[in-house]
Amino acid sequence: MTSTPVARPDEVRRYNRASLLRRLHLGGPSTRAELAGELGLNRSTIKALVDGLAGSGVVVERVPRPGRQAGRPSLLVLPQPEAAVVLAVDIQVEHVALALVGLGGEILGRNSWNLHRRTRTPTEVLTRITESTALLAADLGVRPAGCGVSVPGVVRRLDGHVHEAPNLRWSDVPLGERLAAVLDTRVVVGNDAELGALAEYLRGTAQGSGDVVFVSADIGVGGGVIAEGASLRGTTGYVGELGHMVVNPRGRDCYCGSRGCWETEVGEAAFCRALGLPEGSSRGAVRVELRELDATPELARSRLAELAEWLTLGLVNVVNLLGPELVVLGDLFTDLPDAVLDDVAGAVRQRSMVSRALGGVRVERSSLARDAKLLGAAEVAFEEIIDTV
Template sequence: MSERLAIGVDIGGTKVAAGLVDESGRIVQRARRDTPHRSTKPHVVEDVIVDVVEELVGLASSPPVAVGIGAAGFVSSDRATVVFAPHLSWRHEPLRDALTQRVDLPVFVDNDANAACWAEHRFGAAQGESHVVMVTLGTGIGGAVLVDGQIQRGRFGIAGEFGHMQVVPDGHRCECGNRGCWEQYASGNALVREARSLVVAGSPLGADLAALVDGDPLRLTGPMITEAAQAGDPTAAELLAEIGTWLGTGLANLANAFDPGAFVIGGGVSAAGPMLLSPARDSFRRHLSGRGYRPEARIAHATLGNEAGLVGAADLAREGSDA
């Protein structure tokens, strides 16, 4: 009996990560490309996807059974169309049909956070938990809900877009078109924006960060800020704690809506570990309604890291091909 490999492709704001995934959730081969610029025509992104799929098919020890795409955006409930992707040029893009014409395998499209949540439920931090809320912190904030062991996509496929909850009326403008979205305060973009503002202002608090980039704020990145914090830079640590505080506040609101047994925090920003999650847990407890009189959901760091999206996309596609 063959090992029933599936291909997972995770399309983020900056990179396209793909892998051949076996039935235990193990990635046996990997491929990676840069994500085309958001102004690029949709077919260029499709070209990149086809390129990595063909590379992985060539590396497979047995023919893959399906391809799963985890897309950073709103995906229709039939898992065929990317309705809206804030960080890409897709608007009502029939991605599944476009790829099916070019890839000789069943194709399933899902929101990248749905895919990551499924992976953590099946193979990672949420194994054994029936009610899970996943929050992915990257360029923006993605989210997913699992109830009774099933991903909840909503009537129109857009459930779990927590990053675009309004938390500050008339706050920072968001790429989705609204103001004050949660991801403007608790994401990688928010972390970088605040750090750059200190450098631009010439604040002594940002002197060490400025020195890292020779005074050029545009060179500051999220991983750079996290590394500075872990190396002892108090300003970088303070910036991460602020992001964590906003994260915990939002999680307390989500607890009221979904009452999960666990929150799983993933995405690139979560690499900060306790420097992010400790203030998040403190803020969560401060803002949780009925605190002291209700069970408290655990807040866990995703164990599959940045690979959760592609692992989950592959496993969901394998499951879909069995239906």
């Protein structure tokens, strides 16, 4: 009388297999008993799945290192990195990093190069990605089954169309399509801050926190949001641009057409101004200055006072709007001297009404440092292929 869809046994098996692989990929080596408990499957089902995966070389079972427990140790199930490899690409304004990442999240090999005005065109970047990937894959003897790309701009998730990546001076680049054609694989393109947030949530500082904002400073400032455990996106999959929140209406003109955007007040150029470095100084020079300031808290506070104030104000706004439990700061922000970071975190907790209601939002440095976006790119690629491993 009813027409409820009832899953066929092979569908159920495929679904359970993918769940198991996802769990091993993100959670690491586990015993069969742990897997059975966490996935809510009985032990005979787990045994059949693990045996099948071991038979096709996707996992191995191994005796754990001694000292783990008394008695006869349970075998650990380990994902085999080479069983599924994805290409992760992190396109930044002055730099491209790429890596081949294996099942389980291990970086098997990597390469990177700098971008200059001349080499920053989509065609140049695509050519170099293709060449570099071919070399790396041949070196490692693997073939990527999917690809994830991080881009600092407004990206349509559906097809990887880059609408506008202003700091790269790209607009309307069908990056997903073009890359899929040359690599002959499935390509997912995401906004860099969204992918950074995803990586922090899955593998970094934000593990176990369902409501997180990730804000990072490079040339530009970007932010990604995890809400109730999922990436927050706007309509048609566009991710917001936290860096273009106006924090200082009397501030500097921004290329976006506004003025006093968060990016103009706390991005790399603002760091250079605060540190008395010529604008356009190398990232390395900025980092060296910041690290030196760590030893002289009072000097750090006075030099970075204005930048810290705009960072605080923007964070208060973000926390008041989104109510996260944790804010993770990435890239250049991770090099802020401890004294300044502690002041900012304290001021956000004091001035944000929503933080007070939540009992105090945490503000922490990214633990993935410069790899956050690269690892996020790997994860969106894995999401696409894990069902087919």
